[in-house]
Every structure is written in structure tokens, then in C-alpha cells.
Amino acid sequence: MKDSIRKMHLASITDKFVKGQMSRRNFLMAAGKLGLGASALGMGMGRRPFTISQANAQEGLQPSADVIAWLKDVGKPFAGTTLKLATESTPPSNAINSQLKKYFEEATGIKVEIEVLPLEQVLQKLTLDVASSLGTYDLYYIDQSWAASFSQDVFDPREQIEAKADLAMPNYNIDDFLPALVDGICKYENRWVGVPYDIPIFIMIYRKDIYEKLGFKAPATFEELYNNSAAITKEMGPTTYGYAGQMKSGHYALECEWTSMLWGHGGSIFNADKKFVGNDEQGIAALDYYTKLRAIMPPGVDGWTWDGQGQAVAQGVAASMLSWGEFFPFFDDPTQTKVSGLCEVVIPPQPIALRKPADCGYGEIPGVGHQGGSSLAVSKYSKSPDAAWLFMQWATCADTQALITTLGGGTGPTRASVYDDPRVLANARVGAGTTRHLPVVRETIAKYMGSEPDLPEWAQLSSDTIPVSLGKYFAGSYSSSKQALDDIAAQVDAVMKG
Numbered sequence: 001m002k003d004s005i006r007k008m009h010l011a012s013i014t015d016k017f018v019k020g021q022m023s024r025r026n027f028l029m030a031a032g033k034l035g036l037g038a039s040a041l042g043m044g045m046g047r048r049p050f051t052i053s054q055a056n057a058q059e060g061l062q063p064s065a066d067v068i069a070w071l072k073d074v075g076k077p078f079a080g081t082t083l084k085l086a087t088e089s090t091p092p093s094n095a096i097n098s099q100l101k102k103y104f105e106e107a108t109g110i111k112v113e114i115e116v117l118p119l120e121q122v123l124q125k126l127t128l129d130v131a132s133s134l135g136t137y138d139l140y141y142i143d144q145s146w147a148a149s150f151s152q153d154v155f156d157p158r159e160q161i162e163a164k165a166d167l168a169m170p171n172y173n174i175d176d177f178l179p180a181l182v183d184g185i186c187k188y189e190n191r192w193v194g195v196p197y198d199i200p201i202f203i204m205i206y207r208k209d210i211y212e213k214l215g216f217k218a219p220a221t222f223e224e225l226y227n228n229s230a231a232i233t234k235e236m237g238p239t240t241y242g243y244a245g246q247m248k249s250g251h252y253a254l255e256c257e258w259t260s261m262l263w264g265h266g267g268s269i270f271n272a273d274k275k276f277v278g279n280d281e282q283g284i285a286a287l288d289y290y291t292k293l294r295a296i297m298p299p300g301v302d303g304w305t306w307d308g309q310g311q312a313v314a315q316g317v318a319a320s321m322l323s324w325g326e327f328f329p330f331f332d333d334p335t336q337t338k339v340s341g342l343c344e345v346v347i348p349p350q351p352i353a354l355r356k357p358a359d360c361g362y363g364e365i366p367g368v369g370h371q372g373g374s375s376l377a378v379s380k381y382s383k384s385p386d387a388a389w390l391f392m393q394w395a396t397c398a399d400t401q402a403l404i405t406t407l408g409g410g411t412g413p414t415r416a417s418v419y420d421d422p423r424v425l426a427n428a429r430v431g432a433g434t435t436r437h438l439p440v441v442r443e444t445i446a447k448y449m450g451s452e453p454d455l456p457e458w459a460q461l462s463s464d465t466i467p468v469s470l471g472k473y474f475a476g477s478y479s480s481s482k483q484a485l486d487d488i489a490a491q492v493d494a495v496m497k498g
Helices: 003-018 024-033 065-078 091-108 119-132 144-150 157-163 179-186 208-213 222-236 252-264 281-294 306-314 325-331 385-396 398-407 422-426 438-447 458-474 481-497
Strands: 082-087 111-116 139-143 195-198 202-207 320-324 343-346 374-378
Touching: 003 024, 003 119, 024 458, 065 091, 065 385, 082 119, 082 385, 091 111, 091 195, 091 385, 091 398, 119 139, 119 144, 139 144, 139 385, 144 179, 144 374, 157 374, 179 195, 179 374, 179 438, 195 385, 202 208, 202 325, 202 438, 208 222, 222 281, 222 320, 252 281, 252 306, 252 458, 281 458, 281 481, 306 320, 306 325, 320 325, 325 343, 325 438, 374 385, 385 398, 398 422, 458 481
Parallel strands: 082 111, 082 139
Antiparallel strands: 139 374, 195 374, 202 320, 202 343
């Protein structure tokens, strides 16, 4: 199929799905056949459940004078231009849209219109734009699972730097982006599909006061996580349980948590021959562990995504969770939770064993720190690509990232230097928008990050086949973990054969 025809089909089915004219299952199947990964789509709630807390003491923060001076100088020829971006509600997008873009607009005279939409609507806008080549949007927000599909529709930022030396921001330093994020989020074959823009990643969040009361140290292994959690449930249940999961049947959240535990027990989803092996010895051990941990979780966890999981910790119902690090500032906000100052973070539990990426298929990288993320890129169809390139450099430079992190609620930076920025370090204290969890986020990215496989069928497998069957398993529809995983293996084989 010609790429232009594939894009037209992709735009058509995405449009039908968003308009409710196509079921999620049928959409995922069709999207996979058209080569689109779409892991987190169609879940009815998007990916970000919490209100992102803003920092209290950072109102006086201003952009760098050097950056503003550069914008004023280089932006003059583009004054009067309007740029458009459609994006999911992410911490960087929200901070730029609500607090920061005014500085860019005032300095350059370029107006920026940012549409904050559910992820499936972002994909709808993107697919329609690339299929028509109209350039309605100048910048693309690209979920990491879409990188392969749209790699030829955006500029490689390295090429922009080389080709547009007169527009290059001083000290933009593309090598400052964390290498693991470049490989995991925006790199497809030899192209950079934009630059890393957003990084949600699993870290361990736990109630330090409860752990200290019972004489426990932070869980460093899966065994300690279970033993501590079981003891807390026994001692403090049914008021407080030791651990909360994200186990909603049929939801991508369940696949994320299962994958983290699979990787942590030495397993993988695919082997080097690209065959599903989640049902091997390590896979069965991981699901057996997950089953044991499920037994000491609060009632109702089978209906929770990461939202219910986080609320369980925030309301004092659970003492720990393995989940997205960007939610930690929410727990520190005394206006939103009962646990401000009581939670701490550590790196995820050490894996019992860890399979090498070379022994896995489709680019899968085992690691307990399950990772998501997105890129920001300039559209090749933009009518104002140079102005868009200026905005992209400003939006992803170290100075703006530091402001996003401090003003936007403690989100994880994608540049190494921002973790050491004095403005970011100054906010590493208990309170709304804290950054005190970021050293753990940085270490997890560098050493413990896990990435899902990259294949077109993954949309259907990760958001339907696997979490639906895991949900049935936890509901008692299978006689054993092995029977459940063998059934998943058979279903995966059928999907792969088309």
C-alpha cells in the first residue's frame, strides 16, 4: 500500500473512532494493520488523571534575559505569524499554554495557538493533517508509539540545526537530552522524530511514616515490597492496605503494571525470534507474584487504573504504589491530599533477573521503570516551518524546561542539565509542585527504564488482548496463571498472523 493511501485510511478510521462510529477494538485492529502504535488510546480518560500541582513560591521566576534577547532578534522577520499545536494535556503543554507562551509571543510577535485535547483527538488532528498535507498544524505532539508512523512527516531537529544556522538558538545543545529518552521516545531508525518533550516513568512511591512506624525500610526488592505490604495490610487493614495496583480489566494500565513485574522477574513479552514468551518460566513466576500481591490490595483494585491507584495513596487507603513519577507532586499538595509530606520515593524494586534487550524482540527493553513519553516536532507541511522551529527550540531549551518543571508542577525534565538547575533544586521541598522526587526519576531513566516493544500490532495487544485476558484471569476465568498466559500466547500468535 502506498504511504499516501495508508495515511488516508489511517485518518479515516481515527476520525470514525473519535466520532464514536467505530469501536475501540476495531480501531486498534485497523490501526495496527496500518502500522500505527496507539497504546494508550481510547481508554476514556486519557493518561493524566491528576490535577497537576503548581509551585507556590515560584511566581517571581522569569525566563532568561539572554533567551528573550535572542527571541527578539531572531523572531523579527516572523512577527504576525500564527502557529498551531494540538497536544494532550501534559505538564509541559499546560505550563507553556497557561504561563509561558506569553514570553515567546511578546518577544517575537508570533502568536501561538495551543489546543489541549484528549490523546485520541490529538491523533485525529495529526492524521488528518498529514493525510491532507494542508499544514493546519505547524508543530506535532507525537506520542512515542506514533514515532514510526510519522517519522517522515516531521523535520529531524539535527537537520534543522545544520540547515538553519542563522536560526539556531545559542547553547541549545541537543546532546543535553537524556540519551535513554532519545532512544526510547523519539528515535526511529536513524531519524530523530522531534526531541523528547515529556517523560512519565514508573518509580516507587511509599508512605514513609507507615514504614517507619512498622520498622520497615523502603522496599528495594520485589520480596521486600510484598513482605512489607502484606504486613501493613495485616496490621492496618481494612483501613489501610500495603499496596495499591492499577488493575482494571481490559485497560492499558493493567498491561503497564504487569509488564513492569514481568520484566522485574527476568521475563519479556517477545524473544529475539519475535515470539510471545510472557508464558515462559519467568512469565509465570511474575504473574504468580502479581497474584500474591493482589491478595493484599484493597477491595475494588480490579476496577482501578493509575487514577484509582493514586487516589488510594492520596486518601490514605494504601501505603505504596509503583506508578508514574510525575504524579508525586500531587501527593505533596496539602490542598488536594491527606498525605502531604508523608510520601517518599525510591527507585523501583531491583529486578530478580533482567533479560537483555538483545534477547527480546521488536526493540523491547526490559526494566522495572516502565516508561511512556512524547516528542515535539516541526511538521514538514507547516506553512511557517522557520517560525515553528524557533518556537520548538524555545519550548524545549534548558531555560524553558526549568520553568516548566518549577512552574508546571514538578514534571520530569528530558534534559540532563535541568535536573541540576538551581531553580529546580530550590523547589525540592515538601509542598505543591515539589521537585524533590526528581533525583529518583533521573536515576530510574538512566539505569532502570523499561520500554515496550515497537510493532504495529502492539496497539491491539497492549490495550485489548493482554489486559482483557489478565482481567479475566484475576476474575477467576482461568484455572492457573500458566493457563491464562498460554491462552494469551495463542491469542498473540493469532493477532500476529493477521
